[in-house]
Amino acid sequence: MRDDKPTLAVVGATGVVGRSLLSLLPTREDMWGEIRPLASGRSVGERLSILGQDAVVRELSATAFDGADVVVMAVPAQVSAQWTPIAVGAGAVVIDNSGHFAAEPDVPLVVPEINPDAARQPAAGIIASPSAATLMMVGALHSLHSSWQLTSVVATTFQAVTDAGVAGALRLYDETMELAGNQSVGQSPGDVRRMLSDLGESPFPAPVAFNVIPWVGGEAEDGATDSEVTVREELRTLLRVSHLPVAVTCVQVPVVRTHSVSIHATFATDTDRNDAVRVLTESSNSVVVLDDSAASLDDAWPTPVDVVGADPIFAGRVRRIDGFPNAIELFICADNLRKGSALNALQIAELTV
16 A cells, blocks of 8 residues: 555456456556555455455445545446446446446546546546447547548447456356267257256346347347447447447357457448558557468468457458448457456546546
8 A cells, every 4th residue: 555646446446347357457657656456246345466466355344435435336237227326426436337327427437448538537527438348449430430420320230248247257158068078969959958958047138159149238229239239329429420320239159259240331432441551550449450361371361260369359351342432341359358358447547536
């Protein structure tokens, strides 16, 4: 603890996002005094290594925020809804990673590379960090929009199971182990479900191993999921185009960590594939372009297993399709626990001080 520097409290410090955030601290500017890990239930009393020092996880309570300058809520929406007002009442600025407060008119939605000024003195004492699905694509779209003005976006996300936290990862591992070794599984109707019937309750609405699930989140209007509505509204807010046509399909895939998205972006004017690559390469939106048609397939485009654990967003398969002169296609991968969650929240926390 250093009294001359601000105190950062991390709620959900033992979850996948909280642990990822703490692991990022050695790579960031040395700007924090006390780093206070908070959690509830069984995690209280657990010991964590933070910046090389031993720290004990403290219980989430009404007094846990005393003296905290910035609080990151790396917890589900219902937990953030309960504890964020208490943290604000204790004098802290809260960075909410849950999405619960994102639609509030006095809560800014912030991506530091796009709208850093929005993090200054939030009226409600709360700053929202976008969803991982939004964060993996908004940087590239913002750069392209600045050059050619977006008129529509069609996106299909391929979301890793850690979207559902530790439980999601464990479920994929359990299902994979149950199915492994059976060389005929997945070739008969219902055989995967039958083999997994004794595994108990799942965080997913269908088997996730050996499968893809075209449904992420809860039910929203017009057959959409709340995850799809969230991405649509967050893109409109961050791109500052309130009525931008955005069609999103969120798909759960058997990947442990790192989201992907296929994007069809249409613009007001004719676009060029090489110009799009140049704009993405030169952008300040943390985008790395892996798109070399002359390279071997190993180096030609990003995949989740290649970019997991990395901070940037990786874009590839940049192309223009015949019959769509004003459109660009691209494929993006980004670690959903780093830039997709923890890193963006930590960057916002740094902006506040």
